[in-house]
Amino acid sequence: MPNPALIPTFLRELLVARSLPREPEPDLVMDDPQQVAAYAEAGRIDGIMASSYLFHSAHITQVIQGCRSVLDLGCGPATQLAQIAQFNPETKFKGVDLSDRMLEDAERHVRTLGLSNVGFSQGDITRLENIGDGSVDAVISTMALHHLPTLKHLDDCFAEIRRVLKPGGAVYLTDFGRLKSLKSVIFFAYMNSQHQPHLFSLDYERSLRAAFLKEDFDSLVDRYFSQAVKVESTFKVPFLVIVKTEDKPLPIALRDRIAGMYKALRPRYRRDLNDMRTFFALGGLRNDPFA
Ligand SMILES: C[S@@+](CC[C@H](N)C(=O)[O-])C[C@H]1O[C@@H](n2cnc3c(N)ncnc32)[C@H](O)[C@@H]1O
Numbered sequence: 001m002p003n004p005a006l007i008p009t010f011l012r013e014l015l016v017a018r019s020l021p022r023e024p025e026p027d028l029v030m031d032d033p034q035q036v037a038a039y040a041e042a043g044r045i046d047g048i049m050a051s052s053y054l055f056h057s058a059h060i061t062q063v064i065q066g067c068r069s070v071l072d073l074g075c076g077p078a079t080q081l082a083q084i085a086q087f088n089p090e091t092k093f094k095g096v097d098l099s100d101r102m103l104e105d106a107e108r109h110v111r112t113l114g115l116s117n118v119g120f121s122q123g124d125i126t127r128l129e130n131i132g133d134g135s136v137d138a139v140i141s142t143m144a145l146h147h148l149p150t151l152k153h154l155d156d157c158f159a160e161i162r163r164v165l166k167p168g169g170a171v172y173l174t175d176f177g178r179l180k181s182l183k184s185v186i187f188f189a190y191m192n193s194q195h196q197p198h199l200f201s202l203d204y205e206r207s208l209r210a211a212f213l214k215e216d217f218d219s220l221v222d223r224y225f226s227q228a229v230k231v232e233s234t235f236k237v238p239f240l241v242i243v244k245t246e247d248k249p250l251p252i253a254l255r256d257r258i259a260g261m262y263k264a265l266r267p268r269y270r271r272d273l274n275d276m277r278t279f280f281a282l283g284g285l286r287n288d289p290f291a
Helices: 004-015 033-044 050-063 079-087 100-113 151-164 182-190 198-210 214-224 252-264 267-283
Strands: 069-073 092-097 118-122 136-142 165-176 230-233 240-244
Touching: 004 182, 033 100, 033 198, 050 079, 050 136, 050 165, 050 240, 050 252, 050 267, 069 079, 069 151, 079 092, 079 100, 079 118, 079 252, 092 100, 100 118, 136 151, 151 165, 151 214, 182 198, 214 230, 214 240, 230 267, 240 267, 252 267
Parallel strands: 069 092, 069 136, 092 118, 136 165
Antiparallel strands: 165 240, 230 240
């Protein structure tokens, strides 16, 4: 049973006719020390993003099975990337970000965890100059694409993904989809404000205002990829979008590990994760790794 607090927002989004205009992020690159700290802290300490991290780590792990090299675009503090790297110790990961501060934080995080399969590179995800054509098995990105200033930059980023991917390579890109009503934006950004640093809520609000439309992802996938890449979204209200290739079966030990982490989540975060599972499943996403 999804969180009942979501129902009025869901109904409002169905009734409002047009999407909000896009407002690009004021700080495209996350370089402000307090903003970086608030983001990293919300991800690690009280774990407000624990459900989203585990959801995407599990789904990404299904998509990248068998891949030897994976590029993460806009890796930020690498909380998400480190969890995926822990699930996939045989795979080499490279996180790309423009922010030095984020990369310092990311380096520290993977060092603390003792991970040897993750490296970082400073760079712009719309111009992957140091990455060769057809050189990576998979490209992933979580909650970073809305930082791009314009749809043209998103287009450039998709062109770069296609260029660096080996033929038939794996893809998993996820981000917010733009909502229709400002009231819904405020609801989502502040619904957990008592459990998260204020700067994190502000950043969340800006992210939602800067999100691209699901239709933007649909047309870029049509332009740059074959039918092997699909656009998935939450049911009826495409508040979250995933662009992905097919899933492969997970080894049993990894499934058990993911199930253990799911059970160990605090009840509030397990409920959030179940909401994501439900809304994506109703939207058509298959192969739930938590089932
Ligand atoms: C909201 S964070 C997401 C971090 C991480 N992927 C996660 O899921 O927690 C977005 C990141 O994208 C980075 N970023 C924004 N524009 C970028 C660009 N053009 N090239 C590389 N990184 C960029 C920001 O510096 C920031 O670290």
